[in-house]
Amino acid sequence: MSNEREKVAFSALTNYGAAYGPFDMDKTLVYKKVITNIGNGYDPSTGIFTAPVAGIYHFTFLYHAGGERASKLILKRNGEEITMTGDNKSQYEKSNNGGNAVCLQMKKMDRVCVVLAANCHVWGSEHTSFSGFLVCEE
Template sequence: MILSVHLLLFFCCGLSLAQLQNDAPTELGCSQSCINQTEFAAMKERLEVVEQKLKDSEDQTADLRRQASSQVIFSAATGGNGPIGPFNTDITLIYRTVITNIGFGYNPYTGIFTAPFYGVYYFTFFYHAGGERPTILFLYKNNQAIAVSNDHATSYDGADNGGNAVFLQLQRGDQVYMRMQANTHVWGSDGHTTFSGLLVTLM
C-alpha cells in the first residue's frame, strides 16, 4: 500500500516537472511556475497524509492479528463420578475433562498448564468434596506453592466446597498446576472440581 503511494507521488512529480518544462509559455515568467510549484507542494502534502493513514491502518491490523494469535483461555474439570483420593503422597491433580483450551496451553494428560507467552495470567480453581475427610489443594507455579484452599474433616458436615484465584506474571515456558496433599480428597466429576486460567495481557 505504501509503495503504491510512493509510485503515485513519483508519477505526479514527473507530470508537474514536464508541465513546467514544456507547457508553460515563457512570457508568463515566474507566475505560472510558482502556481505549479504551489499545487505540487499541496499534492505532496496530501499524499503524505494518505501515506501516514495507510501506515496507521497497517499497524492497527498487525496489532489485531497479534492479539488474535495470542489468545489463551482454558478450563477443565477432573471428570469421573466419585472421590479422588485419599492417597498416601501428594499428587498433581489431573483435570481430564477439557471444557475449553484456546491456545492449547493446558495438557489434560499431565494436568499442567504451560505459558505460551510472557504476560500476566489469571487462574481459578474450585473443588467439591465430602466432609468426612479433609481437602487441601495448592496451586503451584513451577515448583513453588502460590495459593491454597482447604477444609477440615467434620462429623456434622456432609459436603465441602472451596476455591481460590490468583494473578501470576509468567515467563514463556513457566508451568502452573494443582497439587492435592496426601491423605486428602476431592469429588471427581465433569463440573464440580475445576481448574481454569486465561492470559490477561502480554508483557
C-alpha cells in the first residue's frame, strides 16, 4: 500500500424523467446520470458500485415518488439486504420522499446496489439519487 490515500466517491441520479416501476419483481435501480465517479467504482450501466479498495464506506440513497403507489428501496451488499427506505401508498398523500444512509466495512470488490422492491415505484427524476464515498482505507 502506498502512502497516498486512495480517493473514491460517486454520486448519480436515476434521470428517467418519469415514474419508474412498478415491476413484478425486485429490480436493481440503475442511476444513469453520473455526477461524480472518482475511482470509477460506480457502473452506470448496471447501477452497481464495486469497491476498488477495502475500507469503510458511507452510502446514501434518496427518493421521491407519487403517493398513489407504495415505494421501497433496499440497499444491498453482495446480494444481502443491509437497510431500506419506503412508504405505503396513500389516497391522501400526493408524494412521498425518503432516504437512508449507512457506513459499511467493505472488502475490495464487494458490490453495493439499490434495489426497487417488487410492486413499488419511484420518480425517475433528479430527486432519486445514490451516493457513496470512502471514509478510510483498511
